[in-house]
Amino acid sequence: xxxxxxxxxxxxxxxxxxxxxxxxxxxxxxAWIFFALFIGVMIGLVxxxxxxxxxxxxxxxxxxxxxxxxxxxxxxxxxAKAIAWGLSGFANTTVWLIVIAxxxxxxxxxxxxxxxxxxxxxxxxxxxxxxxxxxxxLSDLVLAPFIPSNTARSGGTIFPIVRNIPLLYGSSPEKEPxxxxxxxxxxxxxxTCVTSSMFYTALATNVLAKSLVQxxxxxxxxxxxxxxxxxxxxxxxxxxxxxxxxxxxxxxxxRSTSIPEWAGKELKEMGGISRGEVFMTIFAVLAxxxxxxxxxxxxxxTLAALIVLCLMVLFRxxxxxxxxxxxxxxxxxxxxxxxxxxxxxxxxxxxxxxLSGRITSGISSYSPRVIMxxxxxxxxxxxxxxxxxxxxxxxxxxxxxMAGSNIAGTDMTLLTLLLLYSLGLMGILTPYAxxxxxxxxxxxxxxxxxxxxxxxxxxxxxxxxxxxVGIPWIRLWM
Numbered sequence: 001x002x003x004x005x006x007x008x009x010x011x012x013x014x015x016x017x018x019x020x021x022x023x024x025x026x027x028x029x030x031a032w033i034f035f036a037l038f039i040g041v042m043i044g045l046v047x048x049x050x051x052x053x054x055x056x057x058x059x060x061x062x063x064x065x066x067x068x069x070x071x072x073x074x075x076x077x078x079x080a081k082a083i084a085w086g087l088s089g090f091a092n093t094t095v096w097l098i099v100i101a102x103x104x105x106x107x108x109x110x111x112x113x114x115x116x117x118x119x120x121x122x123x124x125x126x127x128x129x130x131x132x133x134x135x136x137x138l139s140d141l142v143l144a145p146f147i148p149s150n151t152a153r154s155g156g157t158i159f160p161i162v163r164n165i166p167l168l169y170g171s172s173p174e175k176e177p178x179x180x181x182x183x184x185x186x187x188x189x190x191x192t193c194v195t196s197s198m199f200y201t202a203l204a205t206n207v208l209a210k211s212l213v214q215x216x217x218x219x220x221x222x223x224x225x226x227x228x229x230x231x232x233x234x235x236x237x238x239x240x241x242x243x244x245x246x247x248x249x250x251x252x253x254x255r256s257t258s259i260p261e262w263a264g265k266e267l268k269e270m271g272g273i274s275r276g277e278v279f280m281t282i283f284a285v286l287a288x289x290x291x292x293x294x295x296x297x298x299x300x301x302t303l304a305a306l307i308v309l310c311l312m313v314l315f316r317x318x319x320x321x322x323x324x325x326x327x328x329x330x331x332x333x334x335x336x337x338x339x340x341x342x343x344x345x346x347x348x349x350x351x352x353x354x355l356s357g358r359i360t361s362g363i364s365s366y367s368p369r370v371i372m373x374x375x376x377x378x379x380x381x382x383x384x385x386x387x388x389x390x391x392x393x394x395x396x397x398x399x400x401x402m403a404g405s406n407i408a409g410t411d412m413t414l415l416t417l418l419l420l421y422s423l424g425l426m427g428i429l430t431p432y433a434x435x436x437x438x439x440x441x442x443x444x445x446x447x448x449x450x451x452x453x454x455x456x457x458x459x460x461x462x463x464x465x466x467x468x469v470g471i472p473w474i475r476l477w478m
Contacts, residue, residue, distance in 0.1 A: 007049030015040030024354070030068045031349035037063055038342055038395070045391040052388070053331050056338035060086045069345035085348075089341030090333070093302040094211040098204050098336055100305040101148040102329030104287070105156070107317050108147060111276035113284075114157040116267065117142055122161070123263035128255045129180055133242030136162060136184060137191040141238060144195035144202035146284045150427070151435030152328070153202075154192040159439055162188055165259055166445070173444030176252070181445035183251035189428065189440040190241045190458055196424030196434070198234040200226040201291065203424050205389040208336055209397055210420070212343060216398045218405075218416050223291045223301070229477070230421050233470040237425075237462060244461070249454060279315045283308050339394045347398065356402030368409035373467065375400050376418050380463050383426040389434055393423055414474055418466065425462040429455045 019036035023029055037059060044055035063069040063086065067077040070085035089095060108114035118139040125135035139158055147153040166172065166181030173181070196203040200210065200223050213220040221229065290297070290304035299307075312318050346352050363371050379400050386392040397419060404415045427434030431441040431451050441451055 004047075004049035007044075007047040010047065011040045011044045011049065011055075014043055026354050026357075027351065028349065031351045031354070033066065034063065034068045034345055034349045035351050037066075037068070038346060041342060042391055042395050046385075046387045048387075051331070053335035053338070056335050056342065060089075060338045060341050063342070063345060068349065069341070070348055085345075086341055088344065089339070090337035092211060092337065092340050093300065094207045095333060095336045095340060097302040097305050098148065098207050099329045099333045100302070100309050101201065101204070101207075102152070102332060103309050103312070103318065103323055103326055104284070104305075105147045105149055105152040106322055106326055106329075107280045107283070107312055108143070109156060110318055110322065111274060111280045112270060113277045113280045114143055114147075114153075115161065116270060116273070116277065118158060118161050119263045119267045119270070122165075123260045123267060126259035126263060127257060129183060129251045129253055130242060130246050132165070132180075132184060132259055133187040133245065136188050137194075137238055137242055140188070140191045140195045141198075144192075145199045145288055146201070148201045148204050148207065149328075149435070150192045150196045150203055150424070151439070153195075154188060154436035155439040158188055158192070159436075159443075163443060165262070169253060169256065169258070171253070171445075177445040178250075178252050180251045180253045181443075182450075183245060183249060185440045185443055185445045186249060186454060187242050187245050189436055190245065191238065192436050193424055193427040193434065193462070194234060194237045194241060196427060197421045198227065198230055198238070198424070199223075201288075203389070204332065204336070205393050205423050206420065208340065208390060209393045209423055211340060212393060212397050213401065213416055213420070215344065215347065216401050218401060218412060221417060221420070223294075226420075229417055229474050230470065232473045233421070233465050236469055237465055241458075244458075248457065249450075276317055279312075279317050283312055283315075283317065286311075336390070339390065343394045343398065352398055352402055355399050356406055359399070359403035360406035363403075364407060368407055368411070371407050372404065372410060372415050372418070375404055375415065376422060376467070377463065379419055380422045380426050381429075381459075383429055383433060387432040389423050389427060392426070397423075411475075413478060414471065417474060418470065421466055421470065422463065425466065426459070428462060429459045431455070 015036045018039055019033050023032045041055060041059035045052050064082045067079070067082045070077055070081055121135040121139050122132065125131040136158060140153060143153050143157060162184055165184065166179070169180055170176060171179035171181040200206050210220045287305060287308045290299055290307070291301055294301055294304050313320055313323065363374055366374065379396060382396065383392055400419060401416060404410045405412055427437060431437050446454070
């Protein structure tokens with residue numbers, strides 16, 4: 001574990017300065033100290049002087065030592081109660097669903113099913129550069145419901161295939177990047193941002209966000225409701241991303257027959273569909289069926305995922321050793337478990353009630369519809385300050401939901417859905433906005449200034465479609 005001493009000092013100093021400021025009226029000293037600790041953790045997640053999971057876990061440990069996380073009307077918190085609260089996030093069902101989902105992603109990787117799906121689509125749609133853009137978008141769409149990490153999906157499956165294509169035509173970051181490399185890099189990133197909002201199981205943050213929504217006392221959408229209410233906006237965005245990119249950031253190479261030939265050759269080298277791919281397909285379909293029908297069968301989403309994981313090990317799609325050695329999955333377990341606990345602490349101490357009241361008083365003079373749009377836009381564009389959608393959701397989602405609930409006439413179901421859908425879309429804004437962003441930015445085909453410009457343009461486009469298409473559709477069916 002590497003340590004950046006300067007960044008660590010920044011976290012400590014920022015936390016201390018905030019904690020020593022006068023406590024705002026309406027807050028307790030413990031609530032203010034917890035807020036200072038929370039801000040320190042958020043700064044740590046952005047700057048990463050140490051691994052993010054360690055920073056989050058360290059924040060929980062400090063809160064337990066200070067006994068400031070759990071609420072107690074008597075004002076006295078025992079050490080036992082503090083540690084019970086500190087570990088509560090690790091018993092959260094949504095946290096376990098995330099961990100299990102990372103093992104699903106491992107199944108796609110081990111069996112080669114994800115690679116086969118992507119190569120098949122490229123071989124069928126890759127005769128033109130525009131068609132190739134749609135092949136990339138469709139590849140992400142097919143994988144999205146089953147791989148709840150856009151980093152694993154885009155960076156682990158799509159990226160290894162796409163990065164080989166520009167080199168076939170002499171397009172590299174140093175030589176003719178606009179020939180094809182820049183175009184398909186941007187389409188790949190923009191597509192995964194759309195699919196990340198399209199499915200509840202397409203982005204790990206979605207699972208955490210749903211837990212936060214339920215923790216705030218609001219109704220969270222089911223798997224099918226999540227897809228249905230986003231469907232028109234999602235389809236429009238996914239269909240338009242390759243086309244809009246083709247016009248605003250066009251490739252100089254328009255057509256070629258070599259790309260589908262290359263993909264077909266790669267498919268032939270893979271050979272016939274393996275036993276592992278067959279079972280992975282069966283289990284993937286089983287998982288999504290249980291997620292869809294679980295409400296009627298009485299099977300919780302996490303239990304459904306656990307059943308499928310056990311079957312994957314039993315039928316040797318992955319091994320038990322793979323489960324134990326899946327560092328990414330267990331790293332997320334520590335990270336998300338700690339963040340769920342810390343987010344709950346903000347609510348326990350009364351800080352969220354206080355802050356939502358302040359936000360409400362600042363916008364209460366507007367109509368409920370205008371207030372809803374203002375809350376959505378602020379929540380969306382403030383992501384420029386975050387390098388993690390998880391940190392963003394943890395820090396702000398509950399606050400914005402509570403702020404909306406304090407305004408009479410606000411359609412809270414609609415506002416909640418809009419905030420949830422924005423979490424994936426906001427990944428387009430910056431080179432660090434979501435996991436795949438630094439992967440595609442680091443590939444080097446798109447210059448920094450261009451990347452920021454495209455991010456702003458597509459960011460505005462994404463949120464505009466969500467507002468202009470998503471709101472009427474949701475209202476029609478609610």
